[in-house]
Amino acid sequence: MSDVSRLPGPLSELWDWQLHARCRTLGSNLFFHPEGERGDARVERDIAAQGVCARCPVIAECAAHALNVREPYGVWGGMTEEDREAMLLGAIPLAV
Secondary structure (H helix, E strand, O other), rough: OOOOOHHHOHHHHHHHHHHHHHHHHHHHHHOOOOOOHHHHHHHHHHHHHHHHHOOOOOOOHHHHHHHHHHHOOOOOOOOOOOHHHHOOOOOOOOOO
């Protein structure tokens, strides 16, 4: 579960970056795996989601948000759940 105590306040300027996200008009199915998805299907979906993120003008803001609130699910800012966990554990240096 996300740590909601880490969410930014209700000020719109803290959330406005989301208005420019490439994923804004796409369904969440690309970014969040269905229960039980494993193997090649999950890898392929993650790669497709990361492809959307790679062309997104707010990828840095999205990644920072996901790391700051410790988003537990989905692809955020081009990072999978495993990528974020590795970054937070220090296995991958923070680049955000």
